[in-house]
Amino acid sequence: MAKIAKISFWCLAALALVISVVYIYYHFNKTNYTIGTNYLGDQAPVDLIEFEDKLTEVQKNEYEKRVLFDINVYSNSNNSGIELNELMLNYFTDTSLSTSVCRSSGIQYAGDLVEDIQKLDDTDISNIQNSILEINNKFYEYERTQSISWNGGKNLATGLSRDEKYTIKIDDKPYQLQLTGSYEYVSSKFLWIEKKETHYYTFLEVLYDCVQAVKTNSKGYGDGYIVVDLSKYFSVYEFNERTGQFREQPTTDIVKNYATLKFHYDEKGASMANQSIFGIIAEDSKYGMPETPVDYWKAEFNFDLTEDDLDFRTSEVYNGELAFLNLKKIELYENSKVNITIDLSQKAIKGLDISAFENLKINSLTIIGSNQDFYLLENSLKNTGLMQIKISSGVNLIKDNCSDFELEEVQL
Amino acid sequence: MNLLLIFDDVFKEFKNTMIIFGIVIILLVFLFFVLKNDTTRKVMLYIVGVLVIAAGIYSSINLYKEVNAKSYINGEIPLFSQFQVEDFSYCSSQIVLTKDNNGQFTYEVDTLKVKDFDGIENTYKIYFNDKNIPAKVNAGSIEINCKLNFLSTENETLNLAPLKIQVNFLSESTTIKIATNNQESANYLQKYFLVNGFSIKAIKGV
Numbered sequence: 001m002a003k004i005a006k007i008s009f010w011c012l013a014a015l016a017l018v019i020s021v022v023y024i025y026y027h028f029n030k031t032n033y034t035i036g037t038n039y040l041g042d043q044a045p046v047d048l049i050e051f052e053d054k055l056t057e058v059q060k061n062e063y064e065k066r067v068l069f070d071i072n073v074y075s076n077s078n079n080s081g082i083e084l085n086e087l088m089l090n091y092f093t094d095t096s097l098s099t100s101v102c103r104s105s106g107i108q109y110a111g112d113l114v115e116d117i118q119k120l121d122d123t124d125i126s127n128i129q130n131s132i133l134e135i136n137n138k139f140y141e142y143e144r145t146q147s148i149s150w151n152g153g154k155n156l157a158t159g160l161s162r163d164e165k166y167t168i169k170i171d172d173k174p175y176q177l178q179l180t181g182s183y184e185y186v187s188s189k190f191l192w193i194e195k196k197e198t199h200y201y202t203f204l205e206v207l208y209d210c211v212q213a214v215k216t217n218s219k220g221y222g223d224g225y226i227v228v229d230l231s232k233y234f235s236v237y238e239f240n241e242r243t244g245q246f247r248e249q250p251t252t253d254i255v256k257n258y259a260t261l262k263f264h265y266d267e268k269g270a271s272m273a274n275q276s277i278f279g280i281i282a283e284d285s286k287y288g289m290p291e292t293p294v295d296y297w298k299a300e301f302n303f304d305l306t307e308d309d310l311d312f313r314t315s316e317v318y319n320g321e322l323a324f325l326n327l328k329k330i331e332l333y334e335n336s337k338v339n340i341t342i343d344l345s346q347k348a349i350k351g352l353d354i355s356a357f358e359n360l361k362i363n364s365l366t367i368i369g370s371n372q373d374f375y376l377l378e379n380s381l382k383n384t385g386l387m388q389i390k391i392s393s394g395v396n397l398i399k400d401n402c403s404d405f406e407l408e409e410v411q412l
Numbered sequence: 413m414n415l416l417l418i419f420d421d422v423f424k425e426f427k428n429t430m431i432i433f434g435i436v437i438i439l440l441v442f443l444f445f446v447l448k449n450d451t452t453r454k455v456m457l458y459i460v461g462v463l464v465i466a467a468g469i470y471s472s473i474n475l476y477k478e479v480n481a482k483s484y485i486n487g488e489i490p491l492f493s494q495f496q497v498e499d500f501s502y503c504s505s506q507i508v509l510t511k512d513n514n515g516q517f518t519y520e521v522d523t524l525k526v527k528d529f530d531g532i533e534n535t536y537k538i539y540f541n542d543k544n545i546p547a548k549v550n551a552g553s554i555e556i557n558c559k560l561n562f563l564s565t566e567n568e569t570l571n572l573a574p575l576k577i578q579v580n581f582l583s584e585s586t587t588i589k590i591a592t593n594n595q596e597s598a599n600y601l602q603k604y605f606l607v608n609g610f611s612i613k614a615i616k617g618v
Binding site for chain 2: 009010012013015016017018019020022023024026027030034035036037038039040041056057058059061062065072080147170171175219220221222223224227236238249250251252253258260264268271272274275276277279290293294295296297298299300301302303304309329331332333335336337
């Protein structure tokens with residue numbers, strides 16, 4: 001029995017040796033190779049359509065055009081504020097990929113990131129230490145959910161960290177993303193013996209590279225999208241719906257992770273908190289706001305109309321044109337107030353047609369002319385809220401079958 | 413550092429793993445010949461055997477993975493819709509009006525090119541912050557001129573801010589300019605954009 005076990009053991013070892021040799025031969029001599037490509041693009045929640053009616057256009061846009069990374073760069077080329085560099089990673093807090101579990105974490109560098117990072121190449125240790133302090137003082141972290149951002153410190157924040165795996169969406173399925181990238185470098189050398197150390201990439205380095213990409217984009221300042229290769233930085237894990245577990249992606253010789261960056265690149269410097277994608281600069285949500293803040297109850301649209309904005313009907317009875325606004329135009333001014341100025345010298349305008357401005361909210365009506373009659377026909381100013389009409393001297397206002405409202409005439 | 417990273421460090425590359433196995437096996441074989449004690453030599457031999465089996469298991473797993481590996485593509489990047497859009501729509505919550513050289517308070521931005529905007533051939537409905545509003549639509553531009561009347565809680569005008577929005581559809585991009593004419597109006601508009609954001613949209617053929 002012991003002999004059989006011994007023989008089996010050595011047979012197994014011999015087989016293992018053969019397999020190892022075959023594997024080594026196959027691995028180093030194979031000519032075909034495989035590529036796994038992940039496109040990390042749109043991160044719009046899968047159930048957004050259910051909420052569309054409840055969101056404003058701006059909120060809807062924030063969800064609809066959600067991509068993996070938002071980059072915000074205020075270059076301060078015209079010295080109008082400070083340089084601001086921001087990166088925001090948009091992800092989900094669970095595999096439902098729904099609107100309610102959208103979350104973003106990001107970092108902000110309130111200074112010249114490229115110049116400050118380059119200072120770390122200094123040979124003087126004390127200079128490097130000062131530079132690190134300076135970088136830390138300009139570096140901030142934020143979280144964002146449902147359009148509100150905050151700094152959660154160490155305990156309330158998810159943050160951007162190498163230890164975190166972020167649930168993202170690819171092809172409407174959950175995946176996870178983790179910053180796992182690193183590289184080896186020679187830290188010291190004795191004779192021919194090199195001591196190697198591993199450098200683990202940080203999100204500040206991701207920001208640095210992304211800012212460089214945005215600053216060198218051929219389109220220049222403005223808003224846009226670029227697709228960057230983040231294979232060096234990130235690993236992607238896929239979700240097995242059957243087991244409910246995340247696992248490494250199938251083995252391939254090369255893995256490429258391409259991600260969409262939505263960027264805003266501005267010539268100006270950041271001078272106000274709302275220029276930040278987090279709405280906060282240096283942990284101050286009132287950054288750059290007026291010292292005496294303004295506030296209001298309601299904002300109402302006002303439009304100034306002249307005879308050029310009106311429609312006209314030729315009337316043989318009045319021997320000229322009668323002004324009115326068609327229903328489509330009146331709908332456009334719904335919930336707005338209008339100021340109308342009609343210059344009678346511009347056209348042969350004889351008055352306002354029947355129901356000309358009915359239901360239009362009029363703030364003021366001014367008639368400018370000289371030695372002319374101006375007719376107000378039936379219902380022409382009905383339900384307009386107009387209390388007075390301003391007329392220049394020489395204009396004679398005639399109410400024709402128009403007795404359903406009281407108007408005060410004011411001479412200009 | 414989590415376990416995965418430790419695994420990554422040690423067995424990062426196949427080469428490193430095989431080198432470790434190789435060195436250990438060579439060392440044990442060397443000891444096998446150097447040591448005189450039979451029991452120790454047997455133990456060494458069995459350890460080598462176990463290591464060879466472990467290497468075989470590792471190799472067979474990786475051989476299986478490599479032989480069965482297939483290229484894959486996950487996801488897509490809708491390039492066209494991002495670089496050139498069919499309908500014009502722009503949203504931002506980062507509007508800041510700053511004083512320009514002409515003394516006006518403005519915000520300007522270059523955004524994506526809009527495909528086939530034609531104000532002569534087509535009609536457009538213009539929406540500003542979800543409100544369909546009157547606008548002058550030219551061949552390749554949109555112009556909105558209005559005033560925002562900011563009312564107090566007593567329904568009195570606090571500020572009547574003139575607001576001009578100019579959108580130009582150019583060959584490579586679309587430029588948007590928002591302007592008002594004084595600091596106080598800029599402050600009120602700033603507050604309005606802070607609360608409501610800024611969105612403008614042109615819908616064709618209505």
